[in-house]
Amino acid sequence: MRSDGADAGWSLVVPLKPLVRAKTRLSGAVGERLRPQLALAFALDTVTAVLACEDVVDVAVVTDDPAAGERLAALGAHVLADVPGRGLNAALAHGAAQVRRRRAGAAVAALNADLPALRPAELSRVLTAAAAFPRAFLADAAKIGTTLLSAAPGVELAPAFGGPSRARHRESGAHEILLPGTESVRRDVDTGADLLAALELGVGPYTARCVPGIRDRAGLEGVRTSGA
Numbered sequence: 001m002r003s004d005g006a007d008a009g010w011s012l013v014v015p016l017k018p019l020v021r022a023k024t025r026l027s028g029a030v031g032e033r034l035r036p037q038l039a040l041a042f043a044l045d046t047v048t049a050v051l052a053c054e055d056v057v058d059v060a061v062v063t064d065d066p067a068a069g070e071r072l073a074a075l076g077a078h079v080l081a082d083v084p085g086r087g088l089n090a091a092l093a094h095g096a097a098q099v100r101r102r103r104a105g106a107a108v109a110a111l112n113a114d115l116p117a118l119r120p121a122e123l124s125r126v127l128t129a130a131a132a133f134p135r136a137f138l139a140d141a142a143k144i145g146t147t148l149l150s151a152a153p154g155v156e157l158a159p160a161f162g163g164p165s166r167a168r169h170r171e172s173g174a175h176e177i178l179l180p181g182t183e184s185v186r187r188d189v190d191t192g193a194d195l196l197a198a199l200e201l202g203v204g205p206y207t208a209r210c211v212p213g214i215r216d217r218a219g220l221e222g223v224r225t226s227g228a
Contacts, residue, residue, distance in 0.1 A: 029192025
């Protein structure tokens with residue numbers, strides 16, 4: 001712990017829906033059989049990259065999916081049940097509160113679970129920039145939503161994810177992080193076009209294993225994993 005009472009390093013909170021309900025907008029592009037597999041693969045690649053980031057002390061995954069929770073715990077994540085059961089933002093607030101029960105002086109950041117191209121070094125740059133502000137956020141690649149929201153030690157996270165959350169987080173007083181070279185932290189995946197863009201960046205090994213199945217789908221032929 002630092003002399004100002006804050007713990008060194010970040011705790012990240014990653015929310016994950018039950019896989020049966022996750023990434024439904026991908027169904028048309030990849031099919032119902034592959035959709036839950038991809039949702040889990042995205043989360044595994046995201047958490048693997050987060051745990052490899054030198055600025056991160058621990059990761060809390062909030063999920064009610066037992067199979068996904070078991071896989072993510074095996075990577076080293078702390079898995080928390082979605083006790084509130086009132087949607088994404090309540091789950092994130094719960095996760096942040098549980099983190100601070102263990103580390104009262106923790107700097108906390110909420111991060112999407114669908115960042116399969118995430119690079120630890122890019123995440124480190126974003127967290128370093130975020131540390132200069134009480135609350136800060138990074139917009140997604142579409143510049144409409146949010147992929148990361150941070151809160152300094154002692155500051156409430158106050159998440160407002162979902163839909164046009166970039167505007168809501170800005171209006172809430174959070175500082176918008178504007179950094180070049182952070183594409184992998186912005187590239188969340190909701191649609192087939194998003195998935196193609198992530199594959200162009202180069203995805204992690206769990207998502208890469210799904211690529212043969214993706215290639216079998218009409219409209220996603222010729223995809224590649226440039227960084228895999």
